[in-house]
Amino acid sequence: MTTLGSDPFSEPTIEALLAPAMRRLPPPTSLSPLPYDLNAGVPDRDSLPWRELLDATRAALEEDAAGALTYGGQAGYEPLRVWVAQRQAAETGLPVTSANVTITAGSAQGIDNVAAAFIADGDVVITGAPTYPGAIRTFRARGAQVIDVPQDDDGLVMPALARVLDTRRMTGKQAKVIYVTANYDNPSGSTLTLERRQRLVELAREHGVLILEDDAYTGIDLEGPPPTSLFAVAGGRGIVRCGTFSKTVATGLRVGFIVAQTEVISRLVLARFDNGGPPILHRLLYHYLRSGHYDPHVARLQDMYRERRDVTADALRDLCEPYVTFRTPRGGFFHWLKLAPGLDAAAVFRAAAARGVAVTPGTGYFANGGGEDRIRLVYSALPPAELRKAIEAFAEALAAVAAGRE
Template sequence: MTGTTGLEVAGLLSSKARRAGSGTFGAPRSAEGRISLLGGFPDPLSLPREEILESVRLALERDGVWALEYGATRGYEFLVEQLLVKLRRDQGITARPEQVLVTTGASQALGLLVDALCDPGDVVLSEQPTWMGAVRIFRAAGVEVRPVPVGAEGIELDALAETLEALTAEGRRPKFLYLIPTFQNPTGVTMPLAARRRLLDLAYEHQLLVIEDDAYFDLRYQGERVPPLRALDAREHVAYLGTFSKIMAAGMRLGWIVAEPSLIAAVAGVKPEGGTSPFAGAVAAQFCASGALLEHVAELREIYRERRDATLRALSETMPEGAAWTRPEGGFFVWLTLPPGVSAARVAERARERGVDVMPGSACFFHSSGDDTIRLCYSFVTTEQISEGIARLAGVIREEAAD
């Protein structure tokens, strides 16, 4: 379109920008006055403002100049040190500094991996449904996604094995498999240990790179911890993505990759800004070193456990016959399957008119499907809002089912 300045921008855009479409600028604040079961935003009232203020003071006292300079591409040195401690203690992942790259959130980590590995037309594997951000990144990259369904125990391994065989028969090698094995976004399901081991065997057999997105690992509310794939991987086939967004503050915009050193070096090569914010890195490192992170995560588990429980309670009290949902042991999401014949797009639209925002599940699919599903996110709302929001949603679903 030609604007009043006369510059015609559409004709200048790259094929990547055209595939990606316009960016959206929605902010969580716009949800005020409504009940938002939509975005995976951390609870705003629990954000650790005092502890972060103290970490800023400590960071500037300890390392003032270097926190305010350009930094090493790998990431702020003290943060990398603290990350290695955290990963070993909590995740059971042992890593060396050359296996780590600090990024602007897990979003950038995935975007950079795709930049480093993929040309348009390349084949990648992904579980489906999956995180909407990954759907967007793969679309913008112009890759061909072969989706593999997610069941009650995470990615369906028989379907994965079949897809790998089919690709071998076609003479095509997938660049990677992307998945979220723990408290998956959007379904909330977690892969059991035996399934993780089988997945790794398949990866070894097919020389497959696995990108494990573990954004929710620390937020377990019940049951035993299951080790990340990266902790079980003896052969460097797993690139591990993590983030401070859900456990410290999403506004820090800090995430990381743990991977084989030559892959880390290749990803660093396509990272345009060099080191991710040394200032944020220095603050986050202090937050970890002082013990504030561990305390904060313990508090978050209590807050989100209550919300998860309130969500499951409200669903069982209000949903009509024919609706089904997952029962996650952690993370932010419950995946709702609607009674047969009810459209999620219509339900979401009518719920919006009643002040409740939910995500139609189709946003988590690569090809238009999933219109019988809805993602419910309980992290951003109080338990009272959850009860009220789900009751209103159930009312809409009943009406739609009756129509």
């Protein structure tokens, strides 16, 4: 009989049972309880189209309750795949069909699906520096070696990428995947220029490396549409594009998609074990998308987030210079701040938290060290007046750290 104090599955035992890759993973980010949350990259709660989604849920169930409430196909609900394909074809000018699309639980599952299908223990994945930490966690959970390449205000620096690829080829261990967010990068907000998109595709083809494009923020276009899509530049070959409805509809739906050539889609579907995700969510989203509400909703979001971006940028310039510099992003949710020499992101993080403001130190966005002089600020979740108050408190934190008081 097992007695108290003789538990064979204690914390050290569970730790010892973990796969080696799990021991290298940082904890995921979470919502902050502080009054001003500039940390979590989430949409505005009051703009969630819940009434329209309620109508769409009712329509989906009335149309085919059994189909909505039982297992669906591995690739996801076909009419939703057709809708995504039509949108992607219109954007890229390529002959995208539903055979090029699979539905996922957000773009995060899309990234994991690609990792499961293509990345083995010890394989090399190239990311930007900085990059989305969820992608770093996903690749490392698969046992990948993550090599990062510098980014500037225009995205991945191509000469640096070329050097890394040349070096990998000389070592005999070429990268499997290049992970990139071409539009409105998280955290940097950068948008890859058309010239760099073209060069990225050239380098990937020259070295036989798959491009994984995380397209989570396209739709949150605040200065008109981004340059020609990376998927279009690549002609839809040698590239996997992960998109999501989390930012434009609702994060809680957890519905995204992958677009790729059919040879890739078939392998991705084979690597999945979730029976294609929840059909009711796919079907209600499809009814919402075809209702005519989606495009006007996205246009309203763009207006709202543009105002919030600009209010935050103006407050940063008014209150936080000379402590920070930044470039206003063309879209997405984030300002990526460079701290003045002598200021440390960890100290600024603590001082801001003491004043009720949650911000994100830059260190979590680098796979191999860096970001001690960077802070990510989110402008999507708070209304303009609250953003102004948050930046006022943040400015006090910066001044306190600069003066050596904290």
